[in-house]
Amino acid sequence: MEARMSHPAPASAVAPNVIDVASIEVIYNHVILVLKGVSLAVPDGSIVALLGANGAGKSTTLKAISNLLRTERGEVTKGQVRCRGERVDGLTPSDLVRRGVIQVMEGRHCFGHLTVEENLLTGAYIHGGKRRQIADDLDKVYHYFPRLKERRASQAGYTSGGEQQMTAIGRALMSRPSTILLDEPSMGLAPQLVEEIFEIVRSLNEKEKVSILLAEQNTNVALRYAHYGYILENGRVVLDGDAAHLRQNEDVKEFYLGIGGEGRRSFRDVKHYRRRKRWL
Amino acid sequence: MLGPFLETLIGGLLTGVLYSLVALGFVLIFKASGVFNFAQGAMVLFAALTVARLAGEIDNKEVHLANFVVAAAILGVALALVGWYCWREYVARGSGAPERRKIQMLAALGAIVGGGAAWLYGKGAWPMWLAIAATAAIMGLLAYAIERLVLRHLVNQEGIILFMATLGIAYFLDGFGQTLWGSDIYTINLGLPKDPIFLLEGVFPGGLLVDPGDLVAAVIAAALVVVLAIFFQTTRVGRALRAVADDHAAAQSVGIPLKTIWLIVWTVSGFVALAAGLIWGAKLGVQFSISLIALKALPVLILGGFTSVPGAIVGGLIIGAGEKLSEVFLAPILIRAFDLAGGGIENWFAYVLALVFLLFRPQGLFGERIIERV
Numbered sequence: 001m002e003a004r005m006s007h008p009a010p011a012s013a014v015a016p017n018v019i020d021v022a023s024i025e026v027i028y029n030h031v032i033l034v035l036k037g038v039s040l041a042v043p044d045g046s047i048v049a050l051l052g053a054n055g056a057g058k059s060t061t062l063k064a065i066s067n068l069l070r071t072e073r074g075e076v077t078k079g080q081v082r083c084r085g086e087r088v089d090g091l092t093p094s095d096l097v098r099r100g101v102i103q104v105m106e107g108r109h110c111f112g113h114l115t116v117e118e119n120l121l122t123g124a125y126i127h128g129g130k131r132r133q134i135a136d137d138l139d140k141v142y143h144y145f146p147r148l149k150e151r152r153a154s155q156a157g158y159t160s161g162g163e164q165q166m167t168a169i170g171r172a173l174m175s176r177p178s179t180i181l182l183d184e185p186s187m188g189l190a191p192q193l194v195e196e197i198f199e200i201v202r203s204l205n206e207k208e209k210v211s212i213l214l215a216e217q218n219t220n221v222a223l224r225y226a227h228y229g230y231i232l233e234n235g236r237v238v239l240d241g242d243a244a245h246l247r248q249n250e251d252v253k254e255f256y257l258g259i260g261g262e263g264r265r266s267f268r269d270v271k272h273y274r275r276r277k278r279w280l
Numbered sequence: 281m282l283g284p285f286l287e288t289l290i291g292g293l294l295t296g297v298l299y300s301l302v303a304l305g306f307v308l309i310f311k312a313s314g315v316f317n318f319a320q321g322a323m324v325l326f327a328a329l330t331v332a333r334l335a336g337e338i339d340n341k342e343v344h345l346a347n348f349v350v351a352a353a354i355l356g357v358a359l360a361l362v363g364w365y366c367w368r369e370y371v372a373r374g375s376g377a378p379e380r381r382k383i384q385m386l387a388a389l390g391a392i393v394g395g396g397a398a399w400l401y402g403k404g405a406w407p408m409w410l411a412i413a414a415t416a417a418i419m420g421l422l423a424y425a426i427e428r429l430v431l432r433h434l435v436n437q438e439g440i441i442l443f444m445a446t447l448g449i450a451y452f453l454d455g456f457g458q459t460l461w462g463s464d465i466y467t468i469n470l471g472l473p474k475d476p477i478f479l480l481e482g483v484f485p486g487g488l489l490v491d492p493g494d495l496v497a498a499v500i501a502a503a504l505v506v507v508l509a510i511f512f513q514t515t516r517v518g519r520a521l522r523a524v525a526d527d528h529a530a531a532q533s534v535g536i537p538l539k540t541i542w543l544i545v546w547t548v549s550g551f552v553a554l555a556a557g558l559i560w561g562a563k564l565g566v567q568f569s570i571s572l573i574a575l576k577a578l579p580v581l582i583l584g585g586f587t588s589v590p591g592a593i594v595g596g597l598i599i600g601a602g603e604k605l606s607e608v609f610l611a612p613i614l615i616r617a618f619d620l621a622g623g624g625i626e627n628w629f630a631y632v633l634a635l636v637f638l639l640f641r642p643q644g645l646f647g648e649r650i651i652e653r654v
Contacts, residue, residue, distance in 0.1 A: 066533065068529065068532060068533055071435045071528070071529065071532065092537065093532045093533060093535065094532070094535045094536065094537040096535075097534065097535025098535065102533070102534065102535065103533045104533070105529065105530060105533050109527050109529060109530035109533070110527075110530070111522070111523045111526040111527055111530065111531075112526055112527075113522065113525075113526050113587075114519070114522055114523060114526065118519055118522075118523075119523075121516075121519060122519055122520060122523045122531070122534055122536065123534045123535075125516065125519075125520050125534065125535055125536050126535040128516070129516065168530075171534055172534065174534075175534065175535055
């Protein structure tokens with residue numbers, strides 16, 4: 001399928017994007033087509049949000065980039081994924097982490113029986129025995145997440161949801177990533193905690209120069225912190241643009257932010273409109 | 281009364297250590313991959329057979345030179361690979377096509393050197409140390425084959441599927457070992473002291489009789505346990521192993537290569553199987569029934585907890601001591617009280633104990649509590 005997108009991808013001539021996804025198609029179990037030609041780009045140093053409802057394909061997109069897909073019997077059948085201009089679709093997740101691309105999975109996935117600090121240390125696995133560097137990185141993580149320092153010796157399985165999310169992000173930081181693929185960090189967290197975590201994510205982006213590709217259902221929060229956004233529906237990108245623009249977009253307001261939409265007269269208009277939009 | 285009691289207790293504890301040794305292999309794999317490796321017993325048998333045949337008496341049994349050449353070639357390959365790995369770690373980190381070619385060349389070289397050495401050695405009967413080294417290498421290769429051919433394709437599958445896979449591996453190994461090395465009963469001569477020792481002769485009349493072979497075995501097992509515990513708790517790879525045990529997917533996402541981890545784990549548990557095979561083989565002779573001691577390890581695991589290295593040890597000790605004590609002291613009471621034919625308590629005691637534990641403390645004595653949080 002030809003994807004005609006208005007995203008800023010071919011800027012690679014100027015400064016290569018950290019992540020370039022070019023019309024990828026993903027099939028699970030050889031039969032279930034989940035992504036139908038998704039393209040997107042993450043420019044260096046930016047926060048890009050990937051929005052959409054349940055099952056739209058956000059997580060799948062992230063996993064297609066980090067290559068965690070294969071263990072779930074998923075496969076990228078068309079298109080390509082590039083990291084700083086280099087194709088990475090054949091690599092293992094571990095190779096990608098070495099190249100600075102790491103995913104923080106949905107639902108946190110802490111190692112429950114390991115302590116918080118041990119969890120963080122597993123993130124430094126690829127750095128081998130560089131003790132000094134690892135100690136420095138640990139300090140840095142504790143600087144961003146002071147709460148983790150207090151809980152460092154407790155088993156991660158017994159910490160709160162917010163602390164687990166922080167542990168998961170901190171663990172990813174320990175690998176010294178250039179890009180974090182952050183999947184649904186707000187899941188199951190109180191609004192206040194969500195803000196706290198997003199604030200930290202923003203400061204990581206600004207101070208540590210980490211690019212972030214963020215998959216979120218919480219469109220409102222995501223668009224406030226992201227620079228650019230893509231909206232996914234049924235495995236296709238239906239809309240993309242600067243976060244500020246997206247926030248002003250009537251459709252986004254109506255469908256994702258739950259405000260506006262007075263202009264719409266009947267449901268039929270909506271369906272028609274969305275069908276047309278899909279093939280954008 | 282105290283004298284015989286202590287004697288039985290010591291004998292039981294020493295046997296228990298051997299149970300622990302088998303259980304340890306289970307724990308390692310279960311911890312790192314969440315797989316209950318039914319093939320552990322078969323690995324013990326396979327390792328014991330290999331050692332027995334490589335080092336064994338070959339008087340009037342047919343010698344298959346090919347076996348020795350293959351074993352030596354594998355040893356050579358293993359040496360070459362270890363050397364290459366150390367060298368690579370020393371010089372730089374990296375992997376790619378040239379590295380792979382280098383690995384192939386070194387492996388081929390190792391195979392030629394090893395095969396040549398085997399040829400020179402000729403008609404079997406290697407010195408024990410060489411046989412053990414070659415068997416260790418073969419166990420490593422076996423681990424690699426299992427990872428490459430089976431586990432890699434079953435990542436993120438249900439536990440029961442992995443379990444069934446190990447069941448298949450178990451029966452394959454049982455048969456394959458005999459295909460390679462023959463199905464006779466062999467002996468392993470480790471040169472362990474045979475004469476019984478008498479302890480505390482001053483305190484008890486006649487002293488306490490202790491089998492020195494068991495004593496040596498216990499010391500070896502204890503040393504293994506200490507090393508493994510340190511490895512798991514403090515090293516980077518040990519931490520990664522525990523991480524993989526907790527959550528495959530998350531471990532992958534932070535860049536821990538599952539392939540490598542599983543290879544390490546199966547190799548280490550192969551080594552543990554080798555140790556168990558050596559000791560059991562020296563004690564009972566190498567025969568098919570060795571693979572059944574894996575079943576004795578089950579109650580040990582339930583008692584100690586599937587995820588705990590110390591648990592495997594303590595569980596083994598309790599089961600070993602409990603078995604012997606119940607046989608010697610409980611049986612006569614039961615016989616007198618109920619007018620039974622008696623005997624056989626040794627056979628079921630462990631399982632009943634395990635059952636009781638399952639009812640009241642399913643995670644075992646030292647097992648990690650199952651953490652469920654919403």
